[in-house]
Amino acid sequence: MSPPILSLRGVRKSFGPTEIIRGVDLDVQAGERHALIGPNGAGKSTLFHLISGNLAPSAGSIVFDGQAIAGWSPQRINRRGLGRSFQITNIFPKLTVFENVRIAAMQRDGVQYTFWRRIEGLASIRARTQALLEQVRLQARATTLAGELSYSEQRSLELAMTLACDPKLVLLDEPMAGMSTEETQYTLELIHAVTAGRALLLVEHDMEVVFSLADRISVLVYGQVIATGTPDEIRNHQGVREAYLGEEVAA
Incomplete structure (x- = not known):
């Protein structure tokens, strides 16, 4: 074994x-x-x-x-x-669902925002974020503020953020x-x-x-x-x- x-x-x-x-x-x-x-x-x-x-x-x-x-x-x-979720939902309620997952995907790739490099231009991170949202069935809620999700949807969002580090x-x-x-x-x-x-x-x-x-x-x-x-x-x-x-x- x-x-x-x-x-x-x-x-x-x-x-x-x-x-x-x-x-x-x-x-x-x-x-x-x-x-x-x-x-x-x-x-x-x-x-x-x-x-x-x-x-x-x-x-x-x-x-x-x-x-x-x-x-x-x-x-x-x-x-x-190692990816971890917590007992209490750990999300950014004032950001959209897409932005929450994108932040986690950026951390996985070691990418940080700088004023001379637009995040939207990082095609690989955008594609990974979309794939994660599809995986947890939240693609239809991508532009919704995380704080407006139902409780179970917030847990699904947190799961996507946990999975972002692969x-x-x-x-x-x-x-x-x-x-x-x-x-x-x-x-x-x-x-x-x-x-x-x-x-x-x-x-x-x-x-x-x-x-x-x-x-x-x-x-x-x-x-x-x-x-x-x-x-x-x-x-x-x-x-x-x-x-x-x-x-x-x-x-």
């Missing part, structure tokens, strides 16, 4: 005397969809911050695409091929939070389509989404991974049922 695209070993994170992440080992294989689940306060978002460079671990190693990245800046990790690994933090059943189904199908061929690490509380999307699931409880396995293995894991899923959900 090829080495994992992401590998964590003995990762710990403390804030003063309080240890939030307590020796996490986790592997994500290239091309797999891997879900990270656990109760509120388990440390899921903190672990995402450690992987994406928003926080540095107190101990342990994080290897992404063959490189030890612990302590790297988020920008450097992003350029290595990531090898996509991190999605609760992408279905606050959505209706219809919006959840739409977003689930979208994520399934746009992450094809990429590795995905997903934090999500909707168990129907997790069990239908993930190839493997890891369960984080009080800062430790207590189980990793296929959806069926996690459903039938007694420790997981007792710590998180509960008998009714697991059944």
Whole structure:
């Protein structure tokens, strides 16, 4: 088997005397969809911050695409091929949908705006922006201000911005939070389509989404991974049922 695209070993994170992440080992294989689940306060978002460079671990190693990245800046990790979305939508509401995605595409190509070089003249970036909007089904909303989109459309826009760096690994933090059943189904199908061929690490509380999307699931409880396995293995894991899923959900 090829080495994992992401590998964590003995990762710990403390804030003063309080240890939030307590020796996490986790592997994500290239091309797999891997879900990270656990109760509120388990440390899921903190672990995402450690992987994406928003926080540095107190101990342990994080290897992404063959490189030890612990302590790297988020920008450097992003350029290595890791794209991330957040729990709270992270867009520019006063810019159009097209402009939001174009900014992300410019960052991927290392392009910055200068007064002597019009952005509109960069044909490759414009073409990539249009392709991303088509991929997330927002081409008809290209000229709409991002702040005027529905909530699910804003999450789709953020997904396009995440994909703009052409990531090898996509991190999605609760992408279905606050959505209706219809919006959840739409977003689930979208994520399934746009992450094809990429590795995905997903934090999500909707168990129907997790069990239908993930190839493997890891369960984080009080800062430790207590189980990793296929959806069926996690459903039938007694420790997981007792710590998180509960008998009714697991059944």
